[in-house]
Amino acid sequence: xxxxxxxxxxxxxxxxxxxxxxxxxxxxxxxxxxxxxxxxxxxxxxxxxxxxxxxxxxxxxxxxxxxxxxxxxxxxxxxxxxxxxxxxxxxxxxxxxxxxxxxxxxxxxxxxxxxxxxxxxxxxxxxxxxxxxxxxxxxxxxxxxxxxxxxxxxxxxxxxxxxxxxxxxxxxxxxxxxxxxxxxxxxxxxxxxxxxxxxxxxxxxxxxxxxxxxxxxxxxxxxxxxxxxxxxxxxxx
Amino acid sequence: xxxxxxxxxxxxxxxxxxxxxxxxxxxxxxxxxxxxxxxxxxxxxxxxxxxxxxxxxxxxxxxxxxxxxxxxxxxxxxxxxxxxxxxxxxxxxxxxxxxxxxxxxxxxxxxxxxxxxxxxxxxxxxxxxxxxxxxxxxxxxxxxxxxxxxxxxxxxxxxxxxxxxxxxxxxxxxxxxxxxxxxxxxxxxxxxxxxxxxxxxxxxxxxxxxxxxxxxxxxxxxxxxxxxxxxxxxxxxxxxxxxxxxxxxxxxxxxxxxxxxxxxxxxxxxxxxxxxxxxxxxxxxxxxxxxxxxxxxxxxxxxx
Numbered sequence: 001x002x003x004x005x006x007x008x009x010x011x012x013x014x015x016x017x018x019x020x021x022x023x024x025x026x027x028x029x030x031x032x033x034x035x036x037x038x039x040x041x042x043x044x045x046x047x048x049x050x051x052x053x054x055x056x057x058x059x060x061x062x063x064x065x066x067x068x069x070x071x072x073x074x075x076x077x078x079x080x081x082x083x084x085x086x087x088x089x090x091x092x093x094x095x096x097x098x099x100x101x102x103x104x105x106x107x108x109x110x111x112x113x114x115x116x117x118x119x120x121x122x123x124x125x126x127x128x129x130x131x132x133x134x135x136x137x138x139x140x141x142x143x144x145x146x147x148x149x150x151x152x153x154x155x156x157x158x159x160x161x162x163x164x165x166x167x168x169x170x171x172x173x174x175x176x177x178x179x180x181x182x183x184x185x186x187x188x189x190x191x192x193x194x195x196x197x198x199x200x201x202x203x204x205x206x207x208x209x210x211x212x213x214x215x216x217x218x219x220x221x222x223x224x225x226x227x228x229x230x231x232x233x234x235x236x237x
Numbered sequence: 238x239x240x241x242x243x244x245x246x247x248x249x250x251x252x253x254x255x256x257x258x259x260x261x262x263x264x265x266x267x268x269x270x271x272x273x274x275x276x277x278x279x280x281x282x283x284x285x286x287x288x289x290x291x292x293x294x295x296x297x298x299x300x301x302x303x304x305x306x307x308x309x310x311x312x313x314x315x316x317x318x319x320x321x322x323x324x325x326x327x328x329x330x331x332x333x334x335x336x337x338x339x340x341x342x343x344x345x346x347x348x349x350x351x352x353x354x355x356x357x358x359x360x361x362x363x364x365x366x367x368x369x370x371x372x373x374x375x376x377x378x379x380x381x382x383x384x385x386x387x388x389x390x391x392x393x394x395x396x397x398x399x400x401x402x403x404x405x406x407x408x409x410x411x412x413x414x415x416x417x418x419x420x421x422x423x424x425x426x427x428x429x430x431x432x433x434x435x436x437x438x439x440x441x442x443x444x445x446x447x448x449x450x451x452x453x454x455x456x457x458x459x460x461x462x463x464x465x466x467x468x469x470x471x472x473x474x475x476x477x478x479x480x481x482x483x484x485x486x487x488x489x490x491x492x493x494x495x496x497x498x499x500x501x502x503x504x505x506x507x508x509x510x511x512x513x514x515x516x517x518x519x520x521x522x523x524x525x526x527x528x529x530x531x532x533x534x535x536x537x538x539x540x541x
Contacts, residue, residue, distance in 0.1 A: 004346045012334060067330030071391065074296055075347040076319040231255075231300055233293040 009089025026101040045127040057151035060142040140223035246272035251304035277431040279445035287454040288434040323397035333377035348395040362390040381408040402433040468531040474524040
């Protein structure tokens with residue numbers, strides 16, 4: 001990984017108006033607790049997911065269409081390093097958002113009602129796992145779609161898979177193998193089944209973690225494969 | 238030319254196409270080129286001829302269908318090779334939220350330059366390319382000429398031995414074009430190998446040692462530009478062109494460039510070669526009507 005690319009992505013993202021706006025928004029969420037309005041940590045994570053949908057798109061597509069990617073790819077850095085550095089830069093941005101907001105949230109909760117720290121840690125891990133997957137999925141689409149085509153493709157992809165899942169679950173009774181196959185593929189790609197807290201409870205932690213890892217690698221390595229195998233010339237923008 | 242003999246870039250049987258599984262368009266056809274160390278090599282041709290595509294392949298930005306590109310005997314994607322390459326792209330995209338100075342520092346760091354060296358290089362380039370006054374301004378306010386100069390600065394930040402310049406004077410005013418020309422000549426003096434694409438024939442002529450003409454993806458001619466070469470048009474009364482060259486002695490430094498039944502154009506290294514050729518014509522009984530000295534004109538080469 002190249003630290004200069006990571007730092008560049010990170011500083012660029014945290015200075016963006018959308019990040020600052022969300023940061024202020026999260027602060028507002030926390031302050032309202034002092035007026036005895038109950039806010040669950042889930043709301044903070046929902047905010048983080050929403051921010052990810054604004055921060056990640058165009059991670060590669062924008063650089064490819066503007067041509068700046070050529071400045072990176074002609075440097076003495078492996079292309080895989082360029083790819084992972086950019087993804088990690090976005091991840092770091094989201095991590096910083098989560099850490100700061102969760103800290104403020106925990107502090108305010110503690111002041112108000114003495115919230116247990118372990119609950120927050122589980123929420124934090126759950127949030128990070130989901131954010132990481134979300135970033136890897138949008139990055140995957142960004143390697144071959146221009147500008148913000150990645151976020152459009154991601155939303156269509158998610159809606160399409162959810163739709164197919166619901167149809168197969170509700171209407172498709174037989175053959176059973178087909179129904180199960182469709183559902184397995186969709187569960188694998190979208191990870192709809194469980195949250196991290198559920199992994200801990202159902203006694204199948206390793207299996208759940210393995211599935212998550214496979215899903216993450218599928219998108220990360222798939223994106224890397226496309227990133228490395230495509231052309232970066234004028235006709236390709 | 239004694240120090241120019243080492244081959245630094247070698248392209249063999251290169252083919253490149255664009256498209257998908259069902260329809261592909263061949264844009265580079267059987268390209269073979271050898272570029273020597275320390276030479277300025279120009280690639281000229283009309284728009285869409287494949288100049289930028291060829292440069293993209295040489296930089297590893299475009300995947301080739303078949304053939305081989307070697308820079309110093311290695312792939313263009315080799316990290317050590319890239320360390321020695323500077324690239325000035327034709328279409329300039331920048332990180333517009335950065336300042337010019339920040340951009341150059343970022344580029345230098347990607348090349349792994351240590352901080353003290355980087356600081357000196359950045360200051361020197363900003364001064365040389367007259368960007369000092371706008372160094373701390375955001376790139377988004379830069380004019381086209383300033384962007385071109387900034388692009389030059391990033392290409393030179395690590396003092397590379399090999400430079401790929403895609404339309405190096407694009408968007409520049411006349412004084413900018415002269416500055417670029419002088420910069421290329423200065424880099425040549427420093428022993429850099431330069432590969433440049435341009436459609437400005439007059440500019441290429443002034444700085445290049447050799448030029449390749451590319452059209453429809455094919456190299457159609459490679460010409461060595463010797464500024465000390467002379468071209469003469471010798472007109473004679475109607476004589477069969479085959480008769481002119483029949484039994485012609487070997488004359489050192491002479492090249493026939495165009496011939497027909499009423500005139501011949503020759504390129505000579507010195508006037509001794511011209512006199513030897515005229516003697517040959519007179520011995521054959523050819524009636525010479527006029528000998529005209531012509532200017533070496535790259536545009537004529539191109540049109541011919």
